Amino acid sequence: MPTHQSLGGATDEELLQRMIDTHAERFGETFWEFFSASVAPDLPPRPVILDLGCGPGLLLRDLGTRYPAATLHGYDVTPAMIAYGRQLRCAGARPEMSVLDVSSQPLPHPSGSANLVSMSSMLHVLDEPLPVLAEVRRVLAPGGVFLLNDWIRQPLETYLAWRRDTMKESEAECLRRGFRLFPAHCKYTPEDWRWLLDSAGFAIRHQGQLRASHQLFVATPSPAA
Numbered sequence: 001m002p003t004h005q006s007l008g009g010a011t012d013e014e015l016l017q018r019m020i021d022t023h024a025e026r027f028g029e030t031f032w033e034f035f036s037a038s039v040a041p042d043l044p045p046r047p048v049i050l051d052l053g054c055g056p057g058l059l060l061r062d063l064g065t066r067y068p069a070a071t072l073h074g075y076d077v078t079p080a081m082i083a084y085g086r087q088l089r090c091a092g093a094r095p096e097m098s099v100l101d102v103s104s105q106p107l108p109h110p111s112g113s114a115n116l117v118s119m120s121s122m123l124h125v126l127d128e129p130l131p132v133l134a135e136v137r138r139v140l141a142p143g144g145v146f147l148l149n150d151w152i153r154q155p156l157e158t159y160l161a162w163r164r165d166t167m168k169e170s171e172a173e174c175l176r177r178g179f180r181l182f183p184a185h186c187k188y189t190p191e192d193w194r195w196l197l198d199s200a201g202f203a204i205r206h207q208g209q210l211r212a213s214h215q216l217f218v219a220t221p222s223p224a225a
Contacts, residue, residue: 010177012079019081020058020084023059026211027058027059034208038208038216039218042220046071047071048070048115049071049072049114049115050075050109050116050118051072052102052132053077053123054075054076054097055085056088057086057095060085060097061090064091064093065090066092067093069093070093072095072096074096075102077101078099102135107138109139110139112141114139117139119146119147119148119149119150123148124184124185124187130200134201144221145205145219146217148217148219149215149216149217150193150215151185151186151214154186154213156186159186160178163177190207190215194217201222202220203219203222205219
């Protein structure tokens, strides 16, 4: 599958450090307020949670703190991410983390076994998202939740300004990486994401925008699909 490293020209170590450095910004107080209101009410006390494209496992670590009796699984295509996640200190439930390419390999879980599947800033890089969404739907239990947090389309000028001002990239780095990543990061509109979820047999329960670059969708399998 394509990766942010291959698209943007970064090394595994550079992307790993960037995800660590920006975790608090991406999954801060506003994210957890949204999660508490829109996701948590549908989870049992001992949820089975999968994080696809889990990166260094920091979201799973935070979920384990909030759900100490949870069963947590993280999957990522980059071995450096999994290696980092496996050595994390966890105050709550410790996740099981494995290297897995979700675009070409089935999830190693029975149908209807997961209460929450999370996917953050990953689905947009896949050439064929619908088969992956079908696999997500397969593993979700009845009433289970799919939390999709992904990029939405922005004007080029806005996107490059974000890389300069927020990512603190130099002008040369901004242009080099920005032009390479813009087609992937700004591929889908919110309407496109809604269409993809509907086509894959999901019903959207909640939708939110915590950052100008991303939208969150809370969806469950549609009974009629």
